[in-house]
Ligand SMILES: Nc1ncnc2c1ncn2[C@@H]1O[C@H](COP(=O)(O)OP(=O)(O)OP(=O)(O)O)[C@@H](O)[C@H]1O
């Protein structure tokens with residue numbers, strides 16, 4: 001296995017606030033990796049930095065052998081690194097179909113687009129029925145499916161997911177995670193940030209635990225699920 | 238003068254307001270900036286057409302294309318130089334910068350071409366009748382070109398990839414860039430289209446009121462901005478509707494009340510609309526995203 005995404009000694013400041021304090025980790029090709037941590041630990045900050053929405057103060061990170069450091073967000077997507085951002089951030093004034101079309105904005109190949117579009121609608125049949133509807137009128141769960149579907153449209157090598165289960169009923173959480181697993185089975189590498197640590201650890205190969213801007217633990221998902229400290233802090237028991 | 242005749246006059250000047258209002262609304266939609274220099278682009282457009290026809294002898298339609306192109310470039314340059322560095326700054330800083338740009342453009346033109354009004358060349362003479370109504374070719378041309386451009390704009394915004402990108406960036410810049418959209422380029426395109434439309438608006442306005450001076454854009458621009466606010470700033474159909482309301486209100490006031498009251502009526506409409514619906518007729522009620 002080779003590392004697809006590697007982050008090395010990353011520091012991020014918001015003004016005087018030192019939000020990320022020297023974080024290093026990697027994700028190998030074909031893996032699902034969880035990043036767990038309490039509210040405000042810095043999970044979203046890390047994902048935003050990797051995708052180029054925030055510029056880090058220092059640190060190196062690379063994807064598929066290419067340095068991402070000063071690359072613009074729209075260029076990073078084109079390398080095959082997509083993100084399902086926290087809070088969905090779908091375009092509510094656009095229709096479901098238009099949202100999906102934006103997902104392949106950077107792709108030119110018509111045949112590829114047609115196939116991916118079909119594929120995504122097969123994964124999310126509910127979106128198919130609501131193609132012409134304004135995305136803002138979808139239910140929360142449907143919006144989350146749209147956010148994931150949109151990120152899948154360009155068939156990225158890797159997806160960063162920021163709390164894909166936020167605000168969803170248990171049955172939908174299960175559905176979303178089984179879709180994540182299915183994407184992984186098709187060869188997609190996934191880094192998932194979750195409050196629902198139980199669920200995300202259960203489908204992950206490995207995980208990192210983040211505490212106030214530093215990684216304090218890293219292990220296989222299996223052994224973290226059995227770890228007493230992790231259980232107390234993140235698994236509700 | 239008959240009512241229908243006044244309505245047509247109102248539609249004509251109203252469609253010019255609409256063309257200019259579109260630029261205000263599109264720019265506001267995408268960068269949340271009231272671009273005070275937008276009115277002066279009208280003036281620049283008029284001067285370009287004036288010189289192109291008078292000094293270079295080009296026909297009106299080539300001159301308009303030239304004005305569209307040059308003003309589109311000017312709009313992009315203004316955004317890059319003056320507004321882009323302030324994109325993360327408080328909006329009030331950008332607003333003051335826009336006022337500065339406006340004053341700069343006016344003064345450059347005053348120094349270069351003297352403050353005195355210059356006559357604008359005749360575009361087309363004559364009238365034609367529909368029943369008892371008499372319509373000048375200039376009026377018909379103005380309405381025709383405006384409607385054509387509005388349809389074109391609507392097609393671009395609704396159907397093309399660039400249009401989708403513009404709407405996406407308006408809603409959420411960060412999420413748009415996560416889709417692979419080049420935000421800077423999309424903003425530039427928006428300024429280019431808005432400024433180009435203002436140039437055409439300037440040329441059509443000058444065809445009807447044939448005097449051009451360096452300050453002509455100030456009042457006209459302000460009224461077009463009011464039209465955008467009446468329609469709901471940020472909304473493209475709103476800008477068109479607002480422009481038409483303004484134009485018709487102006488022409489009716491002139492015909493049936495008093496030409497001295499037009500500005501009072503126009504700004505009165507603004508106040509009433511804002512009291513009844515603060516976001517404008519077609520404006521969205523700003524909701525917090527969850
Ligand atoms: N734009 C900002 N300006 C200032 N501070 C910020 C900003 N964004 C985040 N922070 C701070 O950085 C820290 C990390 O925030 P981040 O959003 O990355 O946390 P998180 O782990 O994703 O939390 P959650 O689980 O609640 O989503 C927090 O203390 C937060 O207050």
Ligand SMILES: [Mg+2]
Pocket residue numbers: 043044045086162
């Ligand atoms: Mg977060």
